[in-house]
Amino acid sequence: MYAVNTTQVNKLSQLLAPLDRSSLSLEKEKMQDLQDFLETANLPTTKDENWKYTRLTKLSNASFSGSQNANIPFTVYQDAYRIVFDNGKLVRKDAFNGCRSLTELTSHELTQLKPNKVIFDALNFVYAEDGIFLDVYGDLDKPIEILHLSNGNKVNNIRHYIRVHSLAKAEISLIFSADEESKSFSNIVSEIHLDNGAQLVINKLQVERGLDVNISREKVTQHRDSVFTMNTISLDGQFVRNDVEISVQGVNAESNLNGVYIVREQQFIDNHTIIDHQVPHCLSNELYKGVIFDKATAVFNGKVFVRKDAQKINAFQSNANILMSEDATVNAKPELEIYADDVKCSHGSTTGQLDEEAIFYLKSRGISDSGARNLLVSAFVGQVLEKIEHEDIQTFISKKLQERFGWEN
Amino acid sequence: MIKIENLHASIDGKEILKGLNLEVNAGEVHAIMGPNGAGKSTLASILAGREEYEITEGSILFEGKDLLELSTEDRAREGLFLAFQYPVEIPGVSNINFLRTSLNEIKEYRGENPLSAKDFMKMVREKSTIVELDSKLANRSVNVGFSGGEKKRNEIFQMAMLDPKLAILDETDSGLDIDALRIVANGVNKLKTPQNACIVITHYQRLLDYIVPDFVHVLFDGKIVKTGTKELALILEEKGYDWIKESAAV
Numbered sequence A: 001m002y003a004v005n006t007t008q009v010n011k012l013s014q015l016l017a018p019l020d021r022s023s024l025s026l027e028k029e030k031m032q033d034l035q036d037f038l039e040t041a042n043l044p045t046t047k048d049e050n051w052k053y054t055r056l057t058k059l060s061n062a063s064f065s066g067s068q069n070a071n072i073p074f075t076v077y078q079d080a081y082r083i084v085f086d087n088g089k090l091v092r093k094d095a096f097n098g099c100r101s102l103t104e105l106t107s108h109e110l111t112q113l114k115p116n117k118v119i120f121d122a123l124n125f126v127y128a129e130d131g132i133f134l135d136v137y138g139d140l141d142k143p144i145e146i147l148h149l150s151n152g153n154k155v156n157n158i159r160h161y162i163r164v165h166s167l168a169k170a171e172i173s174l175i176f177s178a179d180e181e182s183k184s185f186s187n188i189v190s191e192i193h194l195d196n197g198a199q200l201v202i203n204k205l206q207v208e209r210g211l212d213v214n215i216s217r218e219k220v221t222q223h224r225d226s227v228f229t230m231n232t233i234s235l236d237g238q239f240v241r242n243d244v245e246i247s248v249q250g251v252n253a254e255s256n257l258n259g260v261y262i263v264r265e266q267q268f269i270d271n272h273t274i275i276d277h278q279v280p281h282c283l284s285n286e287l288y289k290g291v292i293f294d295k296a297t298a299v300f301n302g303k304v305f306v307r308k309d310a311q312k313i314n315a316f317q318s319n320a321n322i323l324m325s326e327d328a329t330v331n332a333k334p335e336l337e338i339y340a341d342d343v344k345c346s347h348g349s350t351t352g353q354l355d356e357e358a359i360f361y362l363k364s365r366g367i368s369d370s371g372a373r374n375l376l377v378s379a380f381v382g383q384v385l386e387k388i389e390h391e392d393i394q395t396f397i398s399k400k401l402q403e404r405f406g407w408e409n
Numbered sequence B: 001m002i003k004i005e006n007l008h009a010s011i012d013g014k015e016i017l018k019g020l021n022l023e024v025n026a027g028e029v030h031a032i033m034g035p036n037g038a039g040k041s042t043l044a045s046i047l048a049g050r051e052e053y054e055i056t057e058g059s060i061l062f063e064g065k066d067l068l069e070l071s072t073e074d075r076a077r078e079g080l081f082l083a084f085q086y087p088v089e090i091p092g093v094s095n096i097n098f099l100r101t102s103l104n105e106i107k108e109y110r111g112e113n114p115l116s117a118k119d120f121m122k123m124v125r126e127k128s129t130i131v132e133l134d135s136k137l138a139n140r141s142v143n144v145g146f147s148g149g150e151k152k153r154n155e156i157f158q159m160a161m162l163d164p165k166l167a168i169l170d171e172t173d174s175g176l177d178i179d180a181l182r183i184v185a186n187g188v189n190k191l192k193t194p195q196n197a198c199i200v201i202t203h204y205q206r207l208l209d210y211i212v213p214d215f216v217h218v219l220f221d222g223k224i225v226k227t228g229t230k231e232l233a234l235i236l237e238e239k240g241y242d243w244i245k246e247s248a249a250v
Helices: A002-016 A026-038 A119-126 A354-362 A368-383 A393-404 B042-049 B072-076 B095-109 B117-130 B135-139 B149-163 B178-192 B231-238 B241-250
Strands: A081-086 A088-094 A099-101 A132-136 A144-150 A155-164 A169-178 A183-194 A199-208 A214-221 A227-236 A239-248 A253-265 A268-278 A285-291 A298-307 A314-323 A331-339 A344-352 B002-011 B014-025 B028-032 B056-061 B082-083 B092-094 B166-170 B197-199 B215-220 B221-226
Touching: A002 A026, A002 B092, A026 A119, A088 A099, A119 A155, A119 A183, A119 A214, A132 A169, A144 A155, A144 A183, A155 A169, A155 A199, A169 A183, A169 A214, A183 A199, A183 A227, A183 A253, A199 A214, A199 A239, A199 A393, A227 A239, A227 A268, A227 A393, A239 A253, A239 B166, A253 A268, A253 A298, A253 A368, A268 A285, A268 A314, A285 A298, A285 A331, A285 A368, A298 A344, A298 B117, A314 A331, A331 A344, A354 A368, A354 B072, A354 B092, A368 A393, A368 B092, A368 B095, B014 B028, B014 B042, B014 B056, B014 B221, B028 B042, B028 B231, B042 B056, B042 B072, B042 B082, B042 B166, B042 B197, B072 B082, B072 B095, B082 B149, B092 B095, B095 B117, B095 B135, B095 B149, B117 B135, B117 B149, B117 B178, B149 B178, B166 B178, B215 B231, B215 B241, B221 B231, B221 B241, B231 B241
Parallel strands: A081 A144, A132 A155, A144 A169, A155 A183, A169 A199, A183 A214, A199 A227, A214 A239, A227 A253, A239 A268, A253 A285, A268 A298, A285 A314, A298 A331, A314 A344, B028 B197, B028 B215, B082 B166, B166 B197
Antiparallel strands: A081 A088, A099 A132, B002 B014, B002 B056, B215 B221
16 A cells, blocks of 8 residues: 555656746745645545546656647637737737736735646646736626637646626636647646626636546636636647536525537546525526547536525536447536435436437438447537637637538537 | 348447348439338448448448548449438538538549639529528528428438439438428429439338339348339338238248
8 A cells, every 4th residue: 555655646646746836926835835735745546536537647647748849829819918929828818807817916806816726626726827917897898718828748737816896797718729749738727706696607628639638627717697617628639638517605696517529539528516505585597418529538427516505596407428439438427415305406427328229210311320329429519619609719619620520500 | 222131230239231232323313211220321331431320231322432431421423322311410510511611622532623602602502492492581590490301301401402313212201291291202302313322211101102112122130131123112001011021931
């Protein structure tokens, strides 16, 4: 036992060795506390319930350095406030009210960052390079596009803080893109707060083509009458772990989580979500759909908590998967923990193959086998994608799918 | 048009067709009748290219080509159409998107230019009137939430859109009330030309009051045991199939 532990400690320290501690004026006590924690911590193993189906060998066996070249940025929205991180470094930030980078903040302002004592959050904090610190007031006139690009083999620790103030409204897209050669590790944490009556849409678009490891976490708190929607679309990625944690603290709030993941080859995608209903009279909707090709693997773990006294909660969760090959794998675990008695909740997960009868029907009308399968897969994920409201995002996703499958609309 | 010779076919080792012969020429309507289990739907399935069936003997020539060598989609592209007994529901795929994909793939196969969106929509409007199909159904998911009659009308609508050389109607009358039956049959009649042909598979005579066949064949125990004109259907209606069974046994 002791020997095993030693190796794991070494693997984490090996990962941390080339990294520089954050040069931001972060709170000294928090910093010290988390650094002590990291020194004794191990990388999670499959014995850890939260990482049961997720092996971190890609991370522990990799070696990272600082080498990289500049990436070519692209845009998703026709008109947006643009922010670009190139291999962890902020290279573009359009000026608009309420938007600053972490490097511009005073140590006092930085105390608003609240890291948890869990490994990747702690690691992100201690080694944070930069990030966006955003205060949204009123109805933001344009969406915000935050592009994270990577092509080297560097570790990128970026930490965002987004606060949508009372009755304010915003749409933000977090885009992750890596080129074919990339072997980076991006560890991104976003702390997101919705004040009373705030409305926020986050589109998380993951189109990493290389051998990147992407671990990202969105920690969301919602107050009274707020509406939070997050669309997580993962169309590639060698190793992707998404953690979305929503803490619903105000009554009459609405939370919507929509997800699509399409993985191939030996890719791995893991979506963990938590919606924690702490107060009564709230609604949450969660719909994740996945299509798994080749030898790829997907994990879905969705937890919904309804706390004691959080009555009149409507919480709906659904996960569906299509396996496109014999070697494709899904590990799905929908969980519902209810401690209140007057609630309406449902959850379910299905995994299956395409309907062969439907394929035959389409082929009998002259559609090729691959055309028939594409039509059915596109219809399957289409039920989630149609929930995305902004046309530019729809177009971006269609284009990506078309490049890959030759899909139409 | 199509020539089926000495066709033997089995599924899971059980022989269903036992030497079936049938020739259909352009401009003809053939009805195939027979009791349950005679092999009527098996024949339709084999013509459309269902892979569960094993062809142990015989041949099928369609417009001079070996049909059995063609994939399901290529049979459709060559001009063969099967109206399903049980049309499949496909959630999330709109009727329109489905038919546009289908038409374009057929046109590509034939080396023709794809239809413009405008011409396509015009065609949808024209053809949906043939079976009195509400054009709103065109935007809905394929067969999802359609009534039994609407599903069958949708089959004939697709037939009208794809304009096949040979259409096989597999028990298209099953589950239809008399009004829907008339609409479907009228649709089929409107699509009839001297260049195309139709095989109507049915259990009952009543469909043949509307779609008048040139020939009626009785399929029994995997073979065509009797062929006649439309009057044969009336005799079958009156006497039932036992009469055929007895004469076939002799």
